[in-house]
Amino acid sequence: MGFLTCLVDALGSDIVTTDPALLEPWQSDWRGLYRGTAQALVRPRTTAEVSTCLRLCNAAQVPVVPRGGNTGLCGGATPESAAKAGAGGRQLSVILSLDRMNAVRGVDTIANVITAEAGCILADLQRIASEAERLLPLSLAAEGSCQLGGNLSTNAGGVNVVRYGMTRELVLGVEAVLPNGEIFEGLRTLRKDNTGYDLKQLLIGAEGTLGIITAASLRLYPRNGVRTVVLAAVEAPQQALDLYSLVFKRCGQRVQAFEYFTHACLELVLREVDGLRAPFSEAHDGYVLLELADTADEGALIALVEDVVGQALEDGLCRDAAMSTTLAQLAAFWRLREEISEAQKRDGPHLKHDVSVPIEALPAFLDAVGARLSHTVPDLRLFVFGHFGDGNLHYNVSRPAGAPSDFFTQAAPADSPADAATGSTNSTRPDSKGDLVTDAVLDEVARFNGSISAEHGIGQLKRSHFLRHKSALEQRLMRDIKTLFDPNGIMNPGKLL
Amino acid sequence: MGFLTCLVDALGSDIVTTDPALLEPWQSDWRGLYRGTAQALVRPRTTAEVSTCLRLCNAAQVPVVPRGGNTGLCGGATPESAAKAGAGGRQLSVILSLDRMNAVRGVDTIANVITAEAGCILADLQRIASEAERLLPLSLAAEGSCQLGGNLSTNAGGVNVVRYGMTRELVLGVEAVLPNGEIFEGLRTLRKDNTGYDLKQLLIGAEGTLGIITAASLRLYPRNGVRTVVLAAVEAPQQALDLYSLVFKRCGQRVQAFEYFTHACLELVLREVDGLRAPFSEAHDGYVLLELADTADEGALIALVEDVVGQALEDGLCRDAAMSTTLAQLAAFWRLREEISEAQKRDGPHLKHDVSVPIEALPAFLDAVGARLSHTVPDLRLFVFGHFGDGNLHYNVSRPAGAPSDFFTQAAPADSPADAATGSTNSTRPDSKGDLVTDAVLDEVARFNGSISAEHGIGQLKRSHFLRHKSALEQRLMRDIKTLFDPNGIMNPGKLL
Numbered sequence: 001m002g003f004l005t006c007l008v009d010a011l012g013s014d015i016v017t018t019d020p021a022l023l024e025p026w027q028s029d030w031r032g033l034y035r036g037t038a039q040a041l042v043r044p045r046t047t048a049e050v051s052t053c054l055r056l057c058n059a060a061q062v063p064v065v066p067r068g069g070n071t072g073l074c075g076g077a078t079p080e081s082a083a084k085a086g087a088g089g090r091q092l093s094v095i096l097s098l099d100r101m102n103a104v105r106g107v108d109t110i111a112n113v114i115t116a117e118a119g120c121i122l123a124d125l126q127r128i129a130s131e132a133e134r135l136l137p138l139s140l141a142a143e144g145s146c147q148l149g150g151n152l153s154t155n156a157g158g159v160n161v162v163r164y165g166m167t168r169e170l171v172l173g174v175e176a177v178l179p180n181g182e183i184f185e186g187l188r189t190l191r192k193d194n195t196g197y198d199l200k201q202l203l204i205g206a207e208g209t210l211g212i213i214t215a216a217s218l219r220l221y222p223r224n225g226v227r228t229v230v231l232a233a234v235e236a237p238q239q240a241l242d243l244y245s246l247v248f249k250r251c252g253q254r255v256q257a258f259e260y261f262t263h264a265c266l267e268l269v270l271r272e273v274d275g276l277r278a279p280f281s282e283a284h285d286g287y288v289l290l291e292l293a294d295t296a297d298e299g300a301l302i303a304l305v306e307d308v309v310g311q312a313l314e315d316g317l318c319r320d321a322a323m324s325t326t327l328a329q330l331a332a333f334w335r336l337r338e339e340i341s342e343a344q345k346r347d348g349p350h351l352k353h354d355v356s357v358p359i360e361a362l363p364a365f366l367d368a369v370g371a372r373l374s375h376t377v378p379d380l381r382l383f384v385f386g387h388f389g390d391g392n393l394h395y396n397v398s399r400p401a402g403a404p405s406d407f408f409t410q411a412a413p414a415d416s417p418a419d420a421a422t423g424s425t426n427s428t429r430p431d432s433k434g435d436l437v438t439d440a441v442l443d444e445v446a447r448f449n450g451s452i453s454a455e456h457g458i459g460q461l462k463r464s465h466f467l468r469h470k471s472a473l474e475q476r477l478m479r480d481i482k483t484l485f486d487p488n489g490i491m492n493p494g495k496l497l
Numbered sequence: 498m499g500f501l502t503c504l505v506d507a508l509g510s511d512i513v514t515t516d517p518a519l520l521e522p523w524q525s526d527w528r529g530l531y532r533g534t535a536q537a538l539v540r541p542r543t544t545a546e547v548s549t550c551l552r553l554c555n556a557a558q559v560p561v562v563p564r565g566g567n568t569g570l571c572g573g574a575t576p577e578s579a580a581k582a583g584a585g586g587r588q589l590s591v592i593l594s595l596d597r598m599n600a601v602r603g604v605d606t607i608a609n610v611i612t613a614e615a616g617c618i619l620a621d622l623q624r625i626a627s628e629a630e631r632l633l634p635l636s637l638a639a640e641g642s643c644q645l646g647g648n649l650s651t652n653a654g655g656v657n658v659v660r661y662g663m664t665r666e667l668v669l670g671v672e673a674v675l676p677n678g679e680i681f682e683g684l685r686t687l688r689k690d691n692t693g694y695d696l697k698q699l700l701i702g703a704e705g706t707l708g709i710i711t712a713a714s715l716r717l718y719p720r721n722g723v724r725t726v727v728l729a730a731v732e733a734p735q736q737a738l739d740l741y742s743l744v745f746k747r748c749g750q751r752v753q754a755f756e757y758f759t760h761a762c763l764e765l766v767l768r769e770v771d772g773l774r775a776p777f778s779e780a781h782d783g784y785v786l787l788e789l790a791d792t793a794d795e796g797a798l799i800a801l802v803e804d805v806v807g808q809a810l811e812d813g814l815c816r817d818a819a820m821s822t823t824l825a826q827l828a829a830f831w832r833l834r835e836e837i838s839e840a841q842k843r844d845g846p847h848l849k850h851d852v853s854v855p856i857e858a859l860p861a862f863l864d865a866v867g868a869r870l871s872h873t874v875p876d877l878r879l880f881v882f883g884h885f886g887d888g889n890l891h892y893n894v895s896r897p898a899g900a901p902s903d904f905f906t907q908a909a910p911a912d913s914p915a916d917a918a919t920g921s922t923n924s925t926r927p928d929s930k931g932d933l934v935t936d937a938v939l940d941e942v943a944r945f946n947g948s949i950s951a952e953h954g955i956g957q958l959k960r961s962h963f964l965r966h967k968s969a970l971e972q973r974l975m976r977d978i979k980t981l982f983d984p985n986g987i988m989n990p991g992k993l994l
Contacts, residue, residue, distance in 0.1 A: 108855075108857060109742070110738065110741075110742055110856060110857040111855050111856045111857045111888075112745065112856075113855075133746065154691065155691050155695075157689055157691075161688065161689065162688075165666070166689060168695070169662070169666055178970075182970055183970075184970060184971075185968060185970075186971075188946065188948075189855045189946075190853050190854070190855065190888060190946075190947065190948050190951070191658065191659075191853065191856070191887040191888055191889065192654055192658065192663060192853045192884075192887050192888070192889045192948065192951035192952050193853060193948035193950075193951065194651065194652050194654075194702055194948070194950050194951060194952055194953065194954045194955070195948055195949060195950050195955060195959075195963055195966075195967060196702075196955065196963065196967060196971070196972075196975050196993060196994070197699055197702065197703055197707075197974075197975050197978060198652075198665070198698055198699075198701070198702055199971060199974055199975070201695055201698035201699070202694055202695075202698070202699070204695070205691055205693075205694065205695055206694055210694075221749070221750075222745055222746050222747075222748075222749040222750075224749075241607065244607075245606070245607055248609065248719060249630065249719050249792070250719075250792060250793060251719075251792065252718070252719040252721075252791065252792040253718075253719075253750040294749065295746070295747060295748065295749035296747060296801075297797065297801070300794065300797045304793075304794070356687050356688065356689045356690060357687070358605075358608050358610075358686045358687060359607060359608045359609075359688070360605060360607040360608045387689075390688040390689050391608075391687060391688055391689070392688065392689045449685065449686075449687075450687065451685075451687050451689065451690035451691070451692055452692060453690075453691045453692050454687070454689035454690065454691060455689050455691055456691065457691045458691070458692060458693065462692075466692055466693065469692075470692060470693060471682060473675075473679055473680075473681060473682075474681075474683075474693070474696060475693075477694075477696055477981075477982075478693050478694050478696070480981050481694060481978070481981065484974075484977050484978065484981060485974075496693060497693070
């Protein structure tokens with residue numbers, strides 16, 4: 001009996017789809033940048049069905065691509081192309097979607113834990129927590145459609161990391177299926193458990209290369225009853241950094257978000273998105289969006305923020321500041337930051353770089369990359385924004401004004417030798433102008449001891465840069481761990497490692 | 498050339514000690530419960546010297562026992578006995594003490610990171626952070642002599658976990674030496690870095706079985722300028738739990754500690770330790786010590802705490818409450834909690850159990866263990882205290898009043914069959930009354946989905962219980978990871994796995 005027949009036999013045709021027409025929408029990522037060919041789509045309803053699927057795939061050495069909400073930016077949930085699979089001696093993949101495993105198994109307001117299956121939409125979990133007067137602090141642009149399993153597998157970040165940490169720091173327990181079908185029963189809710197290696201840490205952020213997370217227990221926090229947002233104009237990144245130091249020291253764990261965007265971002269968002277207004281009459285170099293939140297006592301929070309902003313203005317840590325006085329204004333301030341991605345999309349093709357450097361190095365890093373890019377490819381338009389308080393910037397680059405929309409896919413100039421372009425001796429020659437720019441940005445990141453992927457992960461997009469920048473020892477240990485968990489290499493081949 | 502000659506040759510006699518008289522004080526743990534025989538003591542000054550030592554030990558298959566401040570409670574840093582090593586086909590160990598690697602490599606008040614070597618004393622690091630107006634929140638009884646490397650290797654907990662998490666959650670980066678001498682250069686300071694498996698998570702809490710941590714970068718928090726402590730009398734654990742819910746919801750991340758102790762603990766501490774006073778005129782079932790802390794604004798903090806305590810009294814969530822009004826009073830309240838261990842030590846031999854259960858299960862768990870122990874061994878004196886807000890209790894047991902000091906080492910009664918005593922089918926017959934008690938406590942912990950070691954680790958002490966309670970799958974994965982990192986099995990044999 002062939003593999004597909006076995007699979008349908010074991011799981012039923014309601015769960016296994018092989019019709020090419022029905023498979024078609026599942027073969028690519030949401031941005032249409034990656035496209036592959038899977039032989040089947042499996043949509044299990046239970047952990048036992050996930051186990052059955054993996055057991056059969058493992059026995060037949062059929063690759064499995066776990067799929068959450070398909071909101072990733074790195075092609076991590078898209079199957080390989082037939083050509084690539086064939087070249088690697090692999091069969092076509094099975095896409096395993098967790099979307100039907102979307103039960104909330106429990107919300108405990110004494111232990112402050114929510115336990116939910118991998119297919120739950122993040123925004124639904126936020127809402128359920130909020131209805132229980134608790135906060136699930138994970139919050140990111142894709143929250144309306146991304147799924148918990150994907151959040152865990154990519155160790156998602158977002159806007160509240162400065163206060164509550166990455167997804168990893170919210171996870172108390174994990175249930176997962178290993179490649180051979182074994183079920184890892186790690187759905188604990190303990191705050192403290194020092195009994196050997198913390199195995200769940202390997203599954204978190206593994207991008208589906210070690211197994212499939214089917215459910216997780218996450219910490220909840222007290223719901224913040226009061227919030228306030230300040231938009232501060234700064235004359236340079238160094239000023240934003242000084243402002244961060246003051247705010248961190250004085251406001252402590254009330255700092256819910258410390259975001260940053262340049263004036264170029266503001267201009268773009270005002271041009272491309274309707275219904276937004278310039279927050280200041282003058283133009284400034286950049287802007288900090290600071291959110292403070294607390295469980296209670298709006299008066300005390302406002303008094304604190306007024307005092308801190310007053311001190312910042314007096315000490316020259318910002319040039320101007322506006323504080324939200326209504327919820328509508330708070331939302332309007334946030335839209336200036338949150339619509340930047342959409343505005344840039346409307347502006348046309350661009351390069352995204354999700355990088356981090358040690359926080360204190362942000363100003364020097366920004367100077368260095370800007371200077372380098374001005375030589376590498378002149379007249380680029382830089383749109384730099386992100387989670388400044390985490391040292392995490394989205395260093396996005398758009399084509400020069402008036403350049404054709406295929407600008408970044410054009411061949412790199414013949415006089416752009418690999419070494420000069422990248423400062424690295426083991427680099428390959430960049431193929432396109434886009435490669436040239438990305439190599440330059442990521443090499444600067446490495447030079448500042450930063451991360452080439454702060455929160456988006458590696459997937460297919462950054463695999464070559466991962467191989468170039470990660471130390472040989474770490475790569476070897478990761479490959480060894482991969483082999484240990486997945487000796488047949490069925491889990492998400494072509495991603496990450 | 499023999500192994501020891503090689504070692505002295507490579508590192509020098511200042512670093513390698515083989516004189517039995519000089520080795521003597523290093524052969525046992527501080528409580529004198531564990532004793533072993535090492536053939537040499539190595540006290541390197543640099544990471545390179547640690548690497549040299551491990552490379553030579555690995556080549557000669559000589560076991561290595563990493564040693565920090567020797568404050569552990571589970572025998573994790575004590576060498577095996579000659580008999581045990583011989584029975585396992587192993588040579589005598591080398592103790593590798595990190596005490597000379599005690600440099601602080603940097604304190605960054607912009608990035609809010611301290612980078613320090615493994616041999617630094619925790620209290621020194623706390624002080625250095627405080628002098629820089631920052632908080633290193635890791636705080637535990639042994640802080641005056643425990644070392645950072647040990648804190649990381651055991652994923653230390655302590656009194657502030659309820660707010661800041663375990664040691665693991667404070668670690669941004671780790672430098673370590675692997676068993677073959679390779680140096681893991683992971684001393685990063687990034688808040689966000691999603692580039693593959695988070696390998697440092699394996700080294701944290703591994704109890705020195707995978708390699709030796711030589712330095713780490715830890716997050717710092719804003720220093721809390723204002724603190725207040727409330728001592729609340731409760732009539733039952735359920736009331737303490739209800740109080741916790743209220744406090745969590747209303748005070749959020751100001752909750753610095755939420756500790757608990759029974760009236761038996763209070764009586765003991767008042768009897769055994771001089772200079773302490775009863776906090777209430779009446780006796781109560783138990784007491785909660787609640788600390789709130791914030792960066793600033795003492796008035797707001799006191800107003801909040803008064804309001805919350807008022808509500809707790811009104812809603813019947815505590816029977817009485819006293820609030821610290823001076824620093825001296827705050828310290829006196831803390832001493833009632835912190836001197837319990839010392840008081841119990843003065844009272845004589847006892848059994849320590851460092852366990853956790855899901856927070857909401859604490860009252861039922863306490864009922865169940867109490868009832869069970871009253872049948873298992875009548876008239877035991879129970880001293881239960883600990884980090885209630887983390888679900889973590891030190892469930893300590895002293896001998897019946899008037900019983901001889903060897904009570905717990907006496908043979909278990911002949912009519913205590915293994916199954917009745919433990920409720921488990923794979924248990925071995927308990928040897929002593931102490932084993933009988935410990936089996937009963939830990940089996941109840943397992944029944945409540947708890948952890949048999951919340952913060953102390955496994956070491957030698959809980960190895961048999963670890964093997965009994967940890968799932969077969971998790972044990973197999975841990976052993977496989979151990980083999981991957983340490984194929985010759987030289988790292989801390991006889992501990993944990």
